[in-house]
Amino acid sequence: MDFKLHHTDSKTNARAGEITTDHGTILTPIFMPVGTVASVKAVHIQELKNDINAQIILGNTYHLYLRPGLDILEKAGGLHKFNGWDRPILTDSGGFQVFSLSAIRKLKEEGAEFRSHIDGSKHFFTPENVVDIQRIIGADITMAFDECPPGDSDYNYAKKSLELTQRWLDRGLKRFSETEGKYGYSQTFFPIVQGCVYPDLRRRAAEYIAEKGCDGNAIGGLAVGEPTEKMYEMIEVVNEILPTDKPRYLMGVGTPANILEAIERGVDMFDCVMPTRNGRNGMLFTKDGIMNMKNKKWADDFSPIEIDGASEVDRLYSKAYLRHLFVSDELLALQIASIHNLAFYVWLTQEARRHILAGDFAEWKREMVKRVSTRL
Template sequence: MKFTIRHTDPASAARVGRLETDHGPVDTPIFMPVGTAAAVKGIFHRDVRDEARARIILANTYHLYLRPGMQIIEAAGGVHRFSTWDGPMLTDSGGFQVFSLAACRKLTDEGCRFRSHIDGSPHLFTPESVIDTERSIGADIMMAFDECPPGDAPRDYAAKSLDLTERWLDRCFERYARTAPKYGHYQALFPIVQGCTYPDLRERAARNVLQYDADGYAIGGLAVGEPTETMYAMIEVVNAILPQEKPRYLMGVGTPVNILEGIERGVDLFDCVMPTRNGRNGQLFTQEGIINIRNRKWADDFSPIDPQGTAFVDTLYTKAYLHHLVVCREMLAAQIASLHNIAFYLRLVAAAREHIAAGDFRAWKTAAVAKLSRRL
């Protein structure tokens, strides 16, 4: 895996890069649509690629481990062949699911014992078993197993959690070094920088991961309840330490504004369920602001969903028609809104790349942020 920085912004830490994987190149900064079960909800892979213009997607180790299971994934020849997504892919380790399913988990040095949210069956994730599972899935980028503490965790808890994550991280890289890819393409392993909202813990975690000389580094445990400004401050602490020449991935973030703020602070990769989840609930992101298409005001608005959009749904369908579909709970409403939102996120990061290369990113970003959170 190779990462090359092509342009830097003179007024911020933003940069344009290219990440080269065995399944193709990815220009950064980039947004990765979330395909939890090896599918972006409600959207054909064809449209994720050709209409939204996504180049890399994310799948989740926890969910694929439970369904369909590694026997099926391996028999298919890995997640790329199983899903027919032929571009780059990243797998989360399941660490966030450990956090979000806290009611049915038990953490020890060994790993995490939990019960399936599907049928209540008991399971154990260890650093070693997670690496083995990610090898079986076969994504181009694998994430190390970690614990994700809540954003308001007390310092003692955050420190103990980081201790555990760092012990697990050693074991992840030991297992990674002793195993090989199963499907003939290279797999990178990214460590995750934790530390909650405590600058000294974040700094310690960022310095600790440098020992692995990884292909890239992830920043985890943000956008989990802490104030937005605190999140931005933690990104700055971490990115001041992480290598400039390696890609940085901010996990699970976030709103369009969050993404632009992250880019300004030197983040290269983003993912979030917000475009599809919010789309299924009738919320549309546009460069002029946020539309709640459920609102009665759109019922007789026959203008295109987004005249500036790049996906076919943006100019083919009207706001009035989408409002009607949402009110009727028609399945097509979620498909249209989800594709629109994913395409908007990809268009936003593409615009960021253009303005970084042009040298006017800071001014463009300031103007964009002023609009993106407006309620239309």
């Protein structure tokens, strides 16, 4: 993987760059749709490419390991061949999913023992076998196995958790350096900065990771219950240390305003289930604010879903029609809303890039944060 930094905004830390992988290039900042179990919910591959303009999507190691399973993925020739996506893929390590199963997992120095949420069967993840699993899945960008502590963790727990994550990182890096990809293209490996909401722990984590010299670095353990301002503070602390010539990936964040604030602080890559999950429940994100499409106010509004929207569905369908689909429990509502929200998120990051390159990002961002946070 290669990263070129094209421009840094003169008034903020916002950056425009380009990531090159064997499956294509990614212009940053970028939002990455989440395809947890080898599919982005309610969205076809062609819609991801043509309507949404997605440059990269995610898969989840925990879920793919359980279903369809490694045998199927290896026989298929990896996730790209299995789901038909020929552009870059990133897989997270499954750490967040494993540790969210607090009632059915046990944490040890060697790794994490957990029970499947599907059938209760027992499994064990280690820093080494998570590398092996991601080799089989075949993602272009893979992640280190880490512990993601809750946002309200006390200092002692967060410190011990970080120390464990660092020991696991060393083991994962060793395994990654000793192995190769299975399908004839290169893979890369991102460490994850943890440390909860404690600046000294975040600094220690960022310094430890910066020394590893990996192709890119991730920031994890945010948007997990801590106040929003604390999240922004931790991003600033970390990005003062993480190398500027490597992409920075903020995991699992967030609202459109969160993304703009993080771009301003020097983040390059984002993912979140919010656009699809909230979309399936009737919430649409637009350039002018947030709409609840189940509200009666849209019942006779025959204007487009969004004027000059980012996707074709915005022009094809009216607000009234989309509301009708939601209140009628029609599956098409989920598809339209998911396409719209994902296209908007991708548009937002690429529009941020355009303004970074144009030199007016700070002014544009201030106005957009107000607009995208408005309830319509």
